Amino acid sequence: MTEAPKKRGRLFYKFLLIFLIVSLVPLGIVGYYLVNLSQITLNRAISRDQEALAVGFADTVSSYIINFRNVLFDAAHLEDFASMNTPKQQGLVSHIMQLHAAFLEISVINADGQETVRLGRFVHETRMRDMANDALFMKVMRAGEFIGGLEKYMGSYPAVTMGVQIVNPVTNQPVGAVLAKMSLTALSSLLKTGFPETTHTQAAVIDSSGFLIAHSNSKEIYKPDAKLPDDVLKILLQNDAKTGSGEMILESTGERVLSAFAEVTELGWVVYIQRSVSVAYQASDDMLKRTWRMMMIVTVFVLFLGYAVSLVITQPIQALREAAIKLGEGDFDYLPDLSMPNDEIGELAHTFMQMSESLKVKTVEIMSAKTELERLNRSLENRVEARTRELKSAQDELIKKERLAAIGQMSSVVGHEIRNPLAVINNSIYFIKTKTNAQPNPEPKVLKHISIIESEIRQANGIIDEILGYARTRELNPKVMHINAYLEDLTMSFPVPAHVEMIKNFAPENPAVSIDPDEMAQAVRNLIKNGIEVMPEHGKLYVRSEVAEGNMVRIDVEDTGCGMPKETAEKIFAPFFTTKARGTGLGLAVVKKVADRHKGRVEVTSVVGKGTCFKLFIPILQNPPPAPGGRS
């Protein structure tokens, strides 16, 4: 498992979103419409209610006024009122005033316009007035009855004057009139009772000229210039309708109010009710708030429900996912519990389990196949490696052989071509020498140079011998030899100079070896010659034989010369490598060649300033014939 793929969203949230959209959006739309509708309806209802209130109050006002008029009417139409004497009338009127506190003044006027009775609640005037030309009296006499003449009684209390005819019951002719002033402050009290301040409602009664008759706020009514705001009056007075309601914004305060009005029948007055919108619509606002609260609760509930449902739906999917991850990691043994509901997800889980089972089987097969393949691969690799090694060594061998063959061919040609001129020189110098020696007094310098030439010819010939000897490939001609006798013969015949002491030490086992005596002798001689050459003044040359590594005999040729550095020792067996002023660099190459041809090897150890030891290893011959008598 490497990096997890980028998540493209979670199923859980998708479900949640879908649930929310599906459930909340229609709910929201319906709720919105319902709330709006309810509010409009409610507001209308409130408006109508207010209008009805105004109408009801107009009736009350009308009844109130008419009631008082009727009191007067009843009194004036008493059968004997017309015929009563003045004191009697005065008694009746006084009685009425006692009964009805609203009456401020009551006057009885005869047909001629002379006041006969005059009673006042606060003012006790006894002087009778001549009312013949009084406008109100005349109106009453003409129309039979009258309500009007609104005024501010005593400058502050709104009052109305009403009058009724006194009718002679016999003739049914008017014989006078009763005029009464009545206080309207009771109306204000009535309004105040109906619309207390706490309701934030103002109610008023005005007449058609805008005179403020009553107000729910009694302070308003007692003001000398008491009247409703102009904008309200304008609407009320210009309106022809008997009732009405609506919203308006007050110019004076900017307050938004719900207003209603109703005409008081018979009187031409108007009842006006005004409520602040905020108060009026409080109910609908409350409803709105409640609705929103409900919506919030529903939303939260739906969210929780969606969350729960999503959990229920996504939990098995999550479990499946975990199982798939486990499977992906190759963990077949532990898979999460996939006991799934009996639905599509359950089916998926079931399919998944089947898949994982089959995957398990297949994986085991693949793993075993892989192991087998790896094993085969390894063995193949090993074989290829071994084969490569063989090939490489064979190739190296071939290259070496080819190189040696080439060297051999070249050396043979060169050797032959040089030997001819050498032979000629040799012949000629022999001739000269013979001739010179034959003279009675041969020149000594000539003789010296002749001998130099002879020596150089021998040296040149020796070099050619070496080259040809190294290059020559001839069949090995092995013979069984005992190492001690062989080495003894070899060293005995070697001309060791006087300044070198040769110390011999041979293996007591005297092992038998199968060697080509000529070739081996050449090799050992080369080593001895080398050793002597590196000790030009004096030194010791050790020639030893020892049994080594069980099945080998080691021939050591050790000198006490100057030794050589490691770099030189590494190259010393390479053909044509030499450190001498004169030398072919083939002496040690021949040693190595001989060692190789005898299935042995040659090694060198050297310490600069102390000496060098060459070690020639040759295999010991197993089951050799018995050693010849003598040395062992």
Next chain:
Amino acid sequence: MANKILIIDDDNHLRESLAEVLGLEGFDCLEAGNAKTGIASAKKNMPDVVIMDIQLPDSSGFQICQELRKFSKDFILIMMTGRFLSAEEKTQGLSLGADEYLTKPFDLQELSIRIRQLLTRKGK
């Protein structure tokens, strides 16, 4: 009377110098530059010793050897070579009747002694 030696070699210097040296040693030397004249000279002059190079431009020492042996058993035949001879070559040469091998360059004193020994053995 001095013994007669025929030298067959295409190398003029070698042939002449060898003849001069052997002349000093008291031999009577004849020379030939190739196989054809060499064989003709040998048949005509009947030398005691024939020294020949193994390699000649028109033939080989072995063929000369063969030819001369057919002609006479008396010749002492010596072969010269500049290179190592393999065992086969040596065997071949000896079977064709060569008496001696010389590897160039050779010790002339030793050569004259060897020739005299061979002459003595042949009773000449």
